[in-house]
Amino acid sequence: MIRLGLIGLGQRLAHMVTCFQASDPSLRVVGVVDPDRAGALSRLPESERSSVRFFDTLEELLREARPDALAIGTRCNLHAPVATAAASSGLPLFLEKPVAISLSQARALEHTFARSRSQVVVSFPLRVSHLCRMAKTRIEAGEIGRLEHVLGVNYVPYGNVYFDSWYRDYQITQGLFLQKATHDFDYLSCLAGAPIVRVAAMAQQGRVFRDRSQEPAEGDDSRAYFENIGRPETGMNEDASSALLEFANGIHGVYTQIFYSKHEAQARGATLSGLRGTLRFDWYQNELRLHSHAEAKTLVDHPPEGLNHFGGDGVLADNFIDVIRGRAPSASPLSAGLQSVYACLAARESAATGRFVTVQPLTDLAPAPLPSHPHAVPSPNLTLAGAPV
């Protein structure tokens, strides 16, 4: 039996608990810290509700419930402080993204975990998804020649969630590079085979998504009005943002994310180019295309259909169980979470200042090893409607 403790049992962690249990049915939730006890209880699987215990603090949970591992699913601003407090336990940790929302949080996390035995699995499903692994395998096999350029796109069809739910609170998210692009910078770095070292970025705020209270006279159909979403001057999530990326191995790339796309305009994926070929994949299409440059020939490949978060959540859950049982290292280590956060912070700074910004390097932790993707079979067909990745 695996005894799991949870800190912040919201929508995301409730879903991940079902993934953990699909991977290891012996897993039990033995303790929860969440100020919204009633809500947290209602989100737990029925089978856990009668036996679970709630605690006021992490220290109490550790002392009374004696967990084998912890999972942290609070909102973004608390990930780093809670993880930093959990590090001395030495327990395996599943940590939601972004792993930090400021440079000081990220540095504290890095410093603390350089001295901790805890292995961390950062909740980055895209890096371990089928499509990303298929693309990586083909790149490593030399099918496009040496990789020279990456283009990442994210036309988000559920962008309203960043303006009509708790995500609208800029104090909690610190913007959509940290909230959203953290996934994409991470998987692009995995595919590029090197961390991002320099960023130039732009962000548009307040052109499309507008705060209704500041504009009583509606009627402009180029705008979408929401309550309490802030203003560009005081900080708010962006309508769209883009970044020019330089990787440590000399590859460069572009990433763009758009939050007012809808329905079939949705797209998320990458185009990877080398001298010999171009490889394109899209998670919504669930398809990878390899275009040869030598002849007019395209190979089309498809991973299995119907996987939650494109299969990545199941693989992450399997990997977390393997880490707890000492069978495998983390497939999504803290160093990867931090490298992504440092790139997101550079993007945010560049968008604010109009300058190229050098990405902070890791100082205490060793860089993330290039992922050797786990070969676990993802847990099938778990669905969570409207869940932002």
Ligand SMILES: NC(=O)c1ccc[n+]([C@@H]2O[C@H](COP(=O)([O-])OP(=O)(O)OC[C@H]3O[C@@H](n4cnc5c(N)ncnc54)[C@H](O)[C@@H]3O)[C@@H](O)[C@H]2O)c1
């Ligand atoms: N990796 C992914 O693909 C993915 C997908 C969705 C969400 N997320 C991330 O998951 C996190 C949670 O998102 P959510 O939609 O579940 O939010 P949520 O609001 O449903 O859950 C947050 C939970 O934390 C609890 N909480 C608040 N303060 C707390 C405290 N001091 N200590 C302990 N618990 C506390 C809340 O009561 C709530 O139950 C976000 O940071 C989000 O970025 C990641």
